Amino acid sequence: MVKKKVAEKKEFSEEAKDSTQRASASQKKKFDFSKLNYWMVASVVLAIVLLVMVSFNSLSTISAKSAGNKAIELAEMSGLDLVVDGVDDFGNFYGVNYTIQGQSGVLHMTKDGKYIGQMTEFPKKSSVTGSAVQDVPIDVPKSDKPKVELYVWGYCPYGVQMQGPMAQVAQLLKANADFEIVPYYDGHGPFETQQNKIQLCIQKLAKDKYWSYAAKFVSDVYPKCASNKTELCDKIESTKVMKALGIDSTAVMSCVVKDGDSLYSAAQAKASAIGVQGSPTVTINGVIAQVSRSAEAVKTAICSAFNNVPSTCSSKLDSSSAAAAGNCN
Secondary structure (H helix, E strand, C coil): CCCCCCCCCCCCCHHHHHHHHHHHCCCCCCCHHHHCHHHHHHHHHHHHHHHHHHHHHCCCCCCHHHHHHHHHHHHCCCEEEEEEEEECCCCCCCEEEEEEECCEEEEEEEECCCCEEECCCCCCCCCCCCCCCCCCCCCCEEEECCCEEEEEEEEEHHHHHHHHHHHHHHHHHCCCEEEEEEEEEECCCCCHHHHHHHHHHHHHHHHHHHHHHHHHHHHHHHHHHHHHHHHHHHHHHHHHHHHHCCHHHHHHHHHHHHHHHHHHHHHHHHHHHHCCCCCCCCEEEEEEEECCHHHHHHHHHHHEEEEECCCHHHHHCCCCCCCCCCCCC
């Protein structure tokens, strides 16, 4: 069974210390944003990581608000204008959701404020000068029946934010493309582990009804159980949805007990193999694609991967970005 990744404290090498000193010496320099590219941004974030690890050695536990403010201060040191979109509490660490020059990402910070690291990468093919996230041009192999995979944490609000639009597209293109959910991590605790296994088992036992379940999970289960954070809430509400959709809930929960571990381990290994670093991550024909969280954007990206585009691709779906439901606090 693949072991879950755990955050570990790492000692710095002399080379890392030298890099930190160089970053500190140049921290007041301002970047020309018109020339900024993603590799620059990624380099700056790495510099921020080094600065934090060296600078915050004696802090006690900080609040979520303080974690967000700290991220802003550190970005300012490197000449970046960072906006905090929210802070998620993952138990032993915070996830600081941020936007820099219209591009979104997540920084993980331990609760003592000592360590910070980037969870998701910036897109590598899109301009950073816009005011909103832009879709990266899809450069994936075309096929007769595209394979679409959505990698999420079961209760990650941003994964849920993509799950709704993906469910709409899956219902539209289910005869033309192969859709799969890959819940690969459970940073929120046992109730998320259970939901990950439930979704994997529904795909195994009732795949044709999975995306109907996904849509109802977003609207019915998540709002109640993301804040409750108990396995009991997750099981009760998920069972209600399964019964309403004609899914054999008894068989699914039996699968969770008997096959859940192996299915979940396979999902984790799959995510690791292709380098998934954040929730949500969309792949089309095995290639990671940066796609806006709207049904129309997801449909357009998938339809670009057909050898022969089906007529259903001409259907117009909701083009508004879904809002993150609930919270992780």
